[in-house]
Amino acid sequence: MATSAARLHAPENPHLPPHLPPHLYPLGSTIDDRGHLLVGGCDTVELAAQFGTPAYVLAEDDLRARARAYRDGLAARHAAGEVLFASKAFPCTAVCRLLAEEGLGCDVASGGELALALAGGFDPARIYLHGNAKSAAELEFALSAGVGFVVLDSRDDIDRLERVAAQRGVTQEVLLRVTPDVAGDTHAAVSTGQADSKFGFGLLEAPAAIAAVTGSAHLRLSGLHCHIGSQLLELEPFTRAIAALAALGDFDLYNLGGGLGVAYLAGQEPPSLGSYLTTLVDSAHALLGAGKRLVIEPGRSLVARSTVTLYTVQTVKRNVSTWVAVDGGMSDNLRPMLYGARYEAAIASRMHARGGELCQLAGKHCESGDVIVRDVRLADPRPGEVVVTPATGAYGHALANNYNGAPRPPVIFCSGGDARVVLRRETYDDLMARDV
Numbered sequence: 336m337a338t339s340a341a342r343l344h345a346p347e348n349p350h351l352p353p354h355l356p357p358h359l360y361p362l363g364s365t366i367d368d369r370g371h372l373l374v375g376g377c378d379t380v381e382l383a384a385q386f387g388t389p390a391y392v393l394a395e396d397d398l399r400a401r402a403r404a405y406r407d408g409l410a411a412r413h414a415a416g417e418v419l420f421a422s423k424a425f426p427c428t429a430v431c432r433l434l435a436e437e438g439l440g441c442d443v444a445s446g447g448e449l450a451l452a453l454a455g456g457f458d459p460a461r462i463y464l465h466g467n468a469k470s471a472a473e474l475e476f477a478l479s480a481g482v483g484f485v486v487l488d489s490r491d492d493i494d495r496l497e498r499v500a501a502q503r504g505v506t507q508e509v510l511l512r513v514t515p516d517v518a519g520d521t522h523a524a525v526s527t528g529q530a531d532s533k534f535g536f537g538l539l540e541a542p543a544a545i546a547a548v549t550g551s552a553h554l555r556l557s558g559l560h561c562h563i564g565s566q567l568l569e570l571e572p573f574t575r576a577i578a579a580l581a582a583l584g585d586f587d588l589y590n591l592g593g594g595l596g597v598a599y600l601a602g603q604e605p606p607s608l609g610s611y612l613t614t615l616v617d618s619a620h621a622l623l624g625a626g627k628r629l630v631i632e633p634g635r636s637l638v639a640r641s642t643v644t645l646y647t648v649q650t651v652k653r654n655v656s657t658w659v660a661v662d663g664g665m666s667d668n669l670r671p672m673l674y675g676a677r678y679e680a681a682i683a684s685r686m687h688a689r690g691g692e693l694c695q696l697a698g699k700h701c702e703s704g705d706v707i708v709r710d711v712r713l714a715d716p717r718p719g720e721v722v723v724t725p726a727t728g729a730y731g732h733a734l735a736n737n738y739n740g741a742p743r744p745p746v747i748f749c750s751g752g753d754a755r756v757v758l759r760r761e762t763y764d765d766l767m768a769r770d771v
C-alpha cells in the first residue's frame with residue numbers, strides 16, 4: 336500500500352527505535368522481533384542471503400510517496416507547475432518507469448540518460464535534454480525522439496541545435512540555461528551557480544544569447560533554466576537565483592533545477608519539502624510575476640532515502656583502528672571518496688543494539704581511500720554479517736563502476752513484503768561483453 340504524502344513530515348517511521356535516525360531509512364521501514372531491519376516489508380538479512388551483496392534495496396512505497404509529495408505539493412502551491420525527475424541521480428529503467436507512472440517528467444543530461452528515460456516510459460514531450468557539451472548525435476537523437484525541450488548551454492550549443500533542427504525541418508522548443516552568480520553552501524564539485532562555471536550563460540552573456548535564439552528560425556525560446564547546485568541545505572540562494580533570472584526579461588516558463596539537500600546523518604535537518612516548494616513558488620510569484628509555468632528537477636531529494644545498500648562483512652581487523660571490511664566500497668558508493676560524503680551504518684541483524692565499537696567501515700578496493708564510513712559505531716561486527724548504509728539512493732548506483740573488476744550491484748525493489756530484482760547484478764561475463 337502506498338504511503339501517504341503526509342507522512343513525509345515528522346514523525347516518520349514510528350516503528351523504528353528511538354536510537355535509530357528515523358529520517359534516514361525508507362518510509363515504512365521497521366525492525367522485527369529478532370532485531371532485523373525490514374525495508375518495504377522485506378527482511379534485509381534474508382534479502383542479502385537470497386540476492387547476495389552488495390545490493391541496492393529500494394522501498395517502492397517510499398519513492399512513490401516522495402514523488403506524490405513533490406507533484407501534489409507543487410500543484411497545491413502553483414497549478415502550472417511540473418516536476419521532473421533528474422534521472423542522473425538514479426539512472427535505472429525501473430526507477431524511471433515508477434516515476435513516470437507517478438506523473439513526473441524527466442531531466443536527462445546525455446543520450447544515454449535519454450535512452451533510459453524513453454525505455455522507462457516517460458512521455459518524450461515531458462523530457463528536457465541538458466548538457467554543457469552535447470554532441471550533434473545526442474541532439475539528433477533527442478529531436479528524433481521528440482523531446483519537449485532542449486536546454487541550451489552555450490553559443491556552440493545554439494548553433495549546433497539550429498543546424499540539426501534545420502536539417503530535420505523542425506522547430507524545437509528550447510530553454511536557455513543561465514548561471515545566476517549565486518553559490519549555495521555545498522561541496523565545490525556540485526556547486527554550479529557561481530559566475531565562473533562551465534554551465535550555462537553568465538549574466539553578461541545571457542542577453543545576447545537570448546537575442547540569438549529569439550532570432551532563430553528553428554528554435555523557439557520558451558524560457559530560462561538555472562540549477563545552482565546540489566545538496567543545498569539553505570533556501571535563500573534559490574530566491575537570489577530567481578531574482579537574477581527576473582532581470583533577464585519576461586518568459587512563459589522557468590525551470591529552477593534541483594538541489595534540495597537531504598539528511599545523511601542522524602543530526603542533520605534539511606529544509607522540509609514544503610518550505611522548499613513554498614520558497615520557490617513565493618519567490619517566483621514575487622519576482623517573475625503571476626501565471627508563469629514553473630518546472631523543478633529534483634534528483635537527490637526524490638530518491639536518496641528510498642534506498643539502502645546491503646554489504647556483507649568479510650573481515651574485522653585491529654590495526655590501530657578497528658577495520659571492518661565489506662564486499663563493496665568505492666565501486667558502489669563513490670560519494671565518500673569524491674566529496675567526503677558521510678553516511679550512517681548499522682548491523683542489519685542487530686538494529687536494536689546501541690553504541691558499539693568505533694570502526695572504520697572499509698571497502699574491498701585496493702586503495703586506502705576506500706572507506707565507506709569513517710568513525711562509525713558498529714555493534715560487535717563479525718564476518719558474514721550484513722551491514723546496511725541508509726540513504727544511498729541518490730548518486731550511488733549512478734556513480735557505480737567496475738574498479739577492481741567489481742560487478743555492479745543489483746537494484747531490488749521491495750514493497751509489501753515482496754522483493755523483485757529490477758536490475759540484475761553484473762556478471763564476470765559482463766566485464767568482457769565489450770571485448771572485440
Ligand code: LLP
Pocket residue numbers: 421423424442465525562564565566592593594595632633634635636670674729730
Ligand atoms: N538539474 C540539473 C541541471 C542538474 O545538473 C542536477 C544535478 C539536478 C537537476 C539534480 O540535482 P539534485 O536535486 O540531485 O541536487 N554526484 C553528485 C551530485 C551531482 C549533481 C549534478 N547535477 C553527488 O553525488 O553529490
